[in-house]
Amino acid sequence: MSEIPGLPGVFTPGQCRQTAESIAATQEPSGAIPWSVGGHTDPWDHVENAMALTVAGLLEPARAAFEWSRRTQRPDGSWPIQLRAGVVEDPNSDSNFCAYIATGVWHHVLVTDDRRFAEAMWPVVAKAIDFVLELQFSTGEIAWGRGPSGATAEALLTGCASIHHSIRCALALADYLDAPQPEWEVAVGRLGHAIVEHPGGFVAKDRWSMEWYYPVLGGALRGSRALARIDERWDDFVVPGLGIRCVDDRPWVTGAETCELVLALEAIGERERAHEQFAAMHHLREGDGSYWTGLVYADGKRWPVERTTWTGAAVILAADALSSTTPGSGIFRATDLPRGLEGEYDCECATSER
Numbered sequence: 001m002s003e004i005p006g007l008p009g010v011f012t013p014g015q016c017r018q019t020a021e022s023i024a025a026t027q028e029p030s031g032a033i034p035w036s037v038g039g040h041t042d043p044w045d046h047v048e049n050a051m052a053l054t055v056a057g058l059l060e061p062a063r064a065a066f067e068w069s070r071r072t073q074r075p076d077g078s079w080p081i082q083l084r085a086g087v088v089e090d091p092n093s094d095s096n097f098c099a100y101i102a103t104g105v106w107h108h109v110l111v112t113d114d115r116r117f118a119e120a121m122w123p124v125v126a127k128a129i130d131f132v133l134e135l136q137f138s139t140g141e142i143a144w145g146r147g148p149s150g151a152t153a154e155a156l157l158t159g160c161a162s163i164h165h166s167i168r169c170a171l172a173l174a175d176y177l178d179a180p181q182p183e184w185e186v187a188v189g190r191l192g193h194a195i196v197e198h199p200g201g202f203v204a205k206d207r208w209s210m211e212w213y214y215p216v217l218g219g220a221l222r223g224s225r226a227l228a229r230i231d232e233r234w235d236d237f238v239v240p241g242l243g244i245r246c247v248d249d250r251p252w253v254t255g256a257e258t259c260e261l262v263l264a265l266e267a268i269g270e271r272e273r274a275h276e277q278f279a280a281m282h283h284l285r286e287g288d289g290s291y292w293t294g295l296v297y298a299d300g301k302r303w304p305v306e307r308t309t310w311t312g313a314a315v316i317l318a319a320d321a322l323s324s325t326t327p328g329s330g331i332f333r334a335t336d337l338p339r340g341l342e343g344e345y346d347c348e349c350a351t352s353e354r
Helices: 013-024 043-055 059-072 095-112 115-133 157-176 182-197 209-217 223-232 255-267 271-284 309-323
Strands: 082-084 087-090 145-147 243-245 252-254 294-296
Touching: 013 043, 013 309, 043 059, 043 095, 043 309, 059 095, 059 115, 095 115, 095 157, 115 157, 115 182, 157 182, 157 209, 209 223, 209 255, 243 255, 243 271, 252 255, 255 271, 255 309, 271 294, 271 309
Parallel strands: none
Antiparallel strands: 082 087, 243 252, 252 294
């Protein structure tokens, strides 16, 4: 792979590579990629960073990151929620954090077409998805986590929307390796039905922008229902020229959420709005290619006072989606991902005309 994403006038391939190098510079000798130098590592953002490194052609650190995931996976298929310098700080498991390895591995296979990598990581993905599906309720939702006392009684819409996408990526990997998983097909159908038709089954987190766009980003909502959801709360979250709010009641825009909205918009054919939002968030870029997490625009202060690897990673993935540079650029568009038992829910699968 030689090409690196860029968008004329906004984000050059050289800047993309620089951002990827800023992520790689934080990687620990173990392969873990923390939020920042000396910060903590969580399994979801770690995988997001590995995906960005893959897009930018930094395959060696990307492979080291996936090897860290393989090596640190627990026998039950899970990972702890948080580690710092190899020490577990929160031993509980988050179902979305655990499922995301499937998205990262399938993305890496799409970009590199490396069958040996796929075969090596398949047992990791299979154990992770099996762990996650142990937490699925009879109504389709998936508990957000599990600790020593068992699974939580709560399911979260954002996390389940992301899991929905991850299971579809796991099914794509299973197809690639000719390892059918009919139980997963049933499970993702039930989960998609819950997201689309029974959102009341999830604990409400309407204050957060992720709750707004993730059912679209995760692929459960498409077509007119996806567009209606985006339009419904656009003015609540979008701050013209700056990006989107993290929460609807604070004057605080964040880069990663803005870039995830870009991915969701691109997935449903709303490319003009996607380009606008991608350009808007670049006030968060620093000279070394890293990105500040957010800006409190009421007083012009960056907050938190941190530059996070996963913000840079979201920028790279959004740039790839908008430019269609790598073979993995359409992973959130999801048109080529298996749907599982499609009859379980009506998702209006067709995307808008581009």
